[in-house]
Structure formats: structure tokens, C-alpha cells
Amino acid sequence: MMTTNPVDNVIYTALFFGLALVFLVSLGNFLVRLQTGEVSAKNRYRTVSLSLVLLILLMFRSAQSLSWVDGIILALIGFGLVFYISKRSVS
Numbered sequence: 440m441m442t443t444n445p446v447d448n449v450i451y452t453a454l455f456f457g458l459a460l461v462f463l464v465s466l467g468n469f470l471v472r473l474q475t476g477e478v479s480a481k482n483r484y485r486t487v488s489l490s491l492v493l494l495i496l497l498m499f500r501s502a503q504s505l506s507w508v509d510g511i512i513l514a515l516i517g518f519g520l521v522f523y524i525s526k527r528s529v530s
Contacts, residue, residue: 456497459494460491460494463490464490467485467486467487467490468482468486484524488517492516492517495513496510
């Protein structure tokens with residue numbers, strides 16, 4: 440039986456986005472392993488950061504609150520995070 444209680448909807452939403460994050464990280468690690476044969480620390484950090492940026496993008500899009508300015512800012516933060524991680528981690 441489906442309820443309209445907002446607390447139940449929040450729990451389902453949190454569960455969905457949690458599973459989406461696990462899926463994105465697993466898919467990223469799988470693709471990196473297919474390309475390079477191993478997952479280094481740098482690639483693991485990149486996978487997690489890109490997964491988080493994609494998940495935040497998905498959250499904003501599902502709430503229909505993502506304007507083009509927000510999208511540009513999110514993309515700049517994502518590229519900055521990936522650049523920072525690639526310079527910070529040594530492999």
C-alpha cells in the first residue's frame with residue numbers, strides 16, 4: 440500500500456539516491472578497470488568525485504530546480520574537483 444506521508448517519500452528518495460551513488464561508483468570503477476587493468480588511488484578519487492557531481496546533477500534535475508547558471512557552476516565545481524584530485528594524489 441502506497442502512502443502519501445512525506446517522511447515515507449523522503450526515505451524512498453534517500454534510498455534511491457544512495458543506490459544511485461553506489462551504482463555510479465561501481466560503474467566508474469568497472470570502466471576504469473576495463474581500460475587500465477587496475478584502479479589506482481587517483482582513479483578511485485576521480486570516480487567518486489564524478490559520481491558525486493552526477494548525483495547532485497540528478498538531484499537538481501529531479502527537483503526541477505536546475506537552471507543553466509546552476510548547471511555551469513556545478514560543471515565548474517566538478518572540473519575543479521577532478522583537477523584538484525588529479526594534482527593532489529600521487530600514483
